[in-house]
Amino acid sequence: MSIPSSARVVIVGGGVIGASVAYHLTRLGWKDVVLLERKQFCSGTTWHAAGLIAQLRATQNMTRLAKYSQELYGDLEAETGLSTGFRRVGSITVALTAERHEEILRQASMARAFGVEVEPISPGEVKARYEHLNCDDLVGGVYLPKDGQGDPSNIALAMIRGAKARGAVAVERIKVTGMQRVGRRVTGVEWSSADATGVIACDHVANCGGMWGHEVGRMAGTNVPLHACEHFYIVSDKIPGLAQLPVLRVPDECAYYKEDAGSILLGAFEPNAKPWGMKGIPDSFEFDQLPEDFDHFEPILEWAVNRMPMLAEAGIQTFFNGPESFTPDDAYHLGLCPEMDNVWVAAGFNSIGIQSAGGAGMALAEWMESGEKPFDLGDVDISRMQPFQGNRHYLFERSKETLGLLYADHFPYRQKATARGLRRTPFHEHLKARGAVFGELAGWERANWFADEGQEPDYRHSWKRQNWFANAAREHRAVRENVGLYDMSSFGKLRVEGPDAERFLNHVAGANLCVPVGKIVYTQFLNTRAGIEADVTITRLSETAFLVVTPAATRLADETWLRRHLGTQQVVITDVTSGEAVLAVMGPNSRRLLEAVSPNTFTNDANPFGTAQTVEIGMGLARVHRVTYVGELGWEVYASADMAAHIFETLWEAGEGMGAKLCGMHMMDSCRIEKGFRHFGHDITCEDHVLEAGLGFAVARDKPDFIGREAVLRKREAGxxxxxxxxxxxxxxxxxxxxxxxxxxxxxxxxxxxxxxxxxxxxxxxxxxxxxxxxxxxxxxxxxxxxxxxxxxxxxxxxxxxxxxxxxxxxxx
CATH class of the missing domain: 2.40.30.110 (Aminomethyltransferase beta-barrel domains)
Structure with a gap:
């Protein structure tokens, strides 16, 4: 087949994800869709996937995508004539501990909220549905009758057939070797085959490269953090009389089981994974298996033989070891890459590619069609990834943990253990010396709570009250009744400066930024539907300069949103997050503490709520912002990184004499929710209308032109x-x-x-x-x-x- 010289979109990667993106774009009417596969379709990871197709995911929209995948696979055969092997066999997840039982019961409750059919079942009911199982030590289980399994390769090939029927070009044995770029756009995709080379001029590129997604991302000038790991499963010999069974998950033993053509397939997500491909994936890789490592798999098999005794009598037909890609947070990558304006990604599916592919392809296609996310995709939006997370050593270390986390206890507040300590605030060592127990967000080490003297400074996780519950309560009371100090340095800080800065921010923000120097404005960036793309405060530093403060996790996404709406305006946007440390001083005695260390005035007349001023603290200078996220009198103290340690020492020395307490992020979360303050990414997202979120007070009714204005007016009229x-x-x-x-x-x-x-x-x-x-x-x-x-x-x-x-x-x- 000849390769087109131009295309509206070039999709790189012919596995199930690339197939889904091509299928859904053509369903939306896109022409000139070209899908390129380096070897043979499905020859990377798709061909050896287990094919488990579950509906329930951790959030409503991820569940929406998984449910869509199921429905799509059930209809593909009628459309394309190619069987997908999809069967609704149901699934059972069992618990061996009380903590795991609470987890799966909470998941069952969540499933009902998301419209997924689910039934908690007793050990006896598990045995009735899965007679071969040793249920002696089971605490309980849950049953999802509409879960299923399918044939991964045929699912992908059916979608490719459907895309081709609507005019897509899908070609095997074409390797992408480079990309031509002009500014923030890819203009051409370079390719080679056994007997030719060429370039495809294009409007868009979609990176669906799977294990190669990191490498393809670098070609396109984008950061796609993922790393391959070895994934093991065995297939037993045929077992006489073995009938169709539900998919079975025993996460406490790191194992899943499925009936596979009269055999049992046993797979594992072991706690300590084996990264693979550190020196790159061999160019010859195609339907390849990795060397067996029976010693690594043996503990899982021993548990499995006890759990399903008939496996002791059955021989092993296949011992399989194949690579799959994993991301730093176990969520896949989807969306428009922050670094470029026409490079999209769908990669890094963490062993849930088959169940996710249909929905992910649909969501990305709709995003590409409209230019806006069809609904909240924050869990998987590629812009959540920080630039440093593309570091190969970081990915190697983190991937050892992330594979196992799929079946680990998903305790609230559980922290990643690997690849830690990368980003530390100027206060880090001061807080550590005083008992700080750190969590990690976007690579930042953040004090979550403070251990008492003699208390082990570490998490002991549970679904009940964890070991830090009383500590956080004391920190909470300090802020409510006296004064507390906590580190907010990780929050993003974007300096927006230039002669057009005010006009620009008035266009992207809902509030009015025509304010005096020193005024702090709470506002949102809205999309055209008046959904909330960012939740920020903006401080006017001068006539031409503003400081936009964002959540730590969305700093890159918020900066990208600003840059994509900049146009030709004379504005410079600079990330200054690391240039200033921020120490929050909050509580009814916060004014008294600041007055003890500064000659400046902190009265309502001199520094009313919602204003900033430059002050002296100790022998240094700082800028104090009178705002709060905990619902108390307080200030955020901004200090340049070089003076931060001195500012901390000065405040803490004075604070100790007042009974001040160092506090962590758990305190901040409990205080903010009492006050009803929204948390971006949870309470407010791109699909939540600003008025329905109760934030109409932050939108200027009289501004003539801002993104989302018409949608705000429509909602005011309609109710x-x-x-x-x-x-x-x-x-x-x-x-x-x-x-x-x-x-x-x-x-x-x-x-x-x-x-x-x-x-x-x-x-x-x-x-x-x-x-x-x-x-x-x-x-x-x-x-x-x-x-x-x-x-x-x-x-x-x-x-x-x-x-x-x-x-x-x-x-x-």
Missing amino acids: LERRLVQFRLTDPEPLLYHAEPILRDGEVVGHLTSGSYGHTLGGAVGLGYVPCPGETPADVLSSRYEIEVAGARIPAEASLKPMYDPKSERVKV
Whole structure:
């Protein structure tokens, strides 16, 4: 087949992901779609995938994509004439410990909130559905009747056939060797075959390179962090009389089982994985297997023989070891790459490529078609990845852990153990010496809580109250009753400067930025649907300079959003995150502490809420921002990196005499949720309308031109379809995390978007959206609410105003 000289899009990689992207783009009417595969279709990872197809994922939208995949695979055969082998055999997950049992029961509750059919089952009921299983030590299980399995290669080939039927060109044995770039765009894809070379001019490139995604990304000038690991499974000899069985997962033994043409396939996600391909993937790689490592697999097999005794009698037909790619956070990469304006990615699927491919291809195709995410894809958006995460040594170290995390206990607040210590704030060593226990976010080491003297400074995870619960409660009370200090240096800081800076920010932000120097504005960046793309504060530093402060995890995404809307305006955007450390000083005695170390005035007249000023602290200079994310009087103290240690020492020496307490991120989360402050990525996302999120006060009604304005006006006219509501459990014992179902008058109407414990309010607190078309606020609050926690329904109070300090009197004293 001849290779076109031009295309609207070139898709690199002919596995199940590239096939899905091609299929869905052509379904949307795209012409000139070219799919290139270096060897033979499906010859990388797809061909040896286990083909497990589950519906339930960790979030609503990831579940939406997985459910879509199932539905698509069931219809592909009728469309293309090629069987996908898809069968709804159901799946069972069993627990061997009480902690795992609570996890799967919470997952079952979440499934109901997401519309997935699920049934908690007893050990006896597990045995009834899986007679071959040793159930003596089972605590319980869950059954999902609509889960299934399929033939990975045929699923991919069916989608390729469907794409070709609508005009796509799909070619094997064409290797992409380079990409031609002009500015922030790829203009051509260079290729070679056994007897020719060429270039395809293109409007878009989609990197669906699987294990090669990192390398393909570098060709395109983009960062796609992933690393291959060895993945093991065995297939038994034929077992007489073996009938179709549900897929079985025993995560406490790192194992999954499926019936495979009269045999049992046993696969493993062992805790300590074996990275592969550190020196690159051999050019000859095609349907390859890696060397057997029976010693590495042997512990899994020993557990399996006990769990399924008939395996002791069956021989091993196949011992398989094949590579699959894993990302630093076990979530795949999807979307428009931050570094380029026409390079897209769908890669790094962490052993869930088959169940994800249909939905991921659909979502990426719709994003490419419209230029906006079709719904919240923050979990997998490639812009969450930081530049350093493309470091090969980092990926090698982190990949040892991420494969095993698929079946590890998914405890709340669980921290990654590998590849740590990369990004440290100027306060790091001071906090460490005083008992800080660190978590990691976007590579930043952040103090999450502080251990008491003699207490081990480490996490002991549980679904109940963890070992730091009382510590965080004391930190919480310090901020509510006295004064607490905590490190906010990891939050992103973008300096937006130039003669057009005010006009530019007024276009991308909902609030009015025509404010005096020193004024701090809380605002959102909206998309054309008035969904929230970023949640930020913007401080006017001078007539031509502003400081945009963003969450640590979205700093790159927010900077990219700004750059893509810059156009020809005279503005320079600079990431200055590492240039300044930030120490928050919060609580009713925060003013007294600052006055003890500074000759400046911190009164309401000199420094009212929502303003910044430059002050002296000790022998240094700092800029203090009077804002709060914990709902108390307080200041964020910005100090240049060189003076940060001195500023900390000065404040802490004075604070100790006042009974001040060092605090962590867990305290901040519990305080902010009591105050009803939204958390970006959970409570507010790109598909949450700014008015329905209760943030209409942050949108300037009289501004003539800003992104999302028309959608704001339409919603004001039409009324709200749903509202973000705050809930407090009336029983002080249960804990909330996120995704717990919300029941209104006995019916599931939604789920919590975030949750934490309200130590002042005396119970777990959550936020979540409640549908309310045509209803008044009084109508919403007149109902009876419950939150489902691990299958139990807990009565909850509901409020549309913050339950803590609803008039914000404490922050403005």
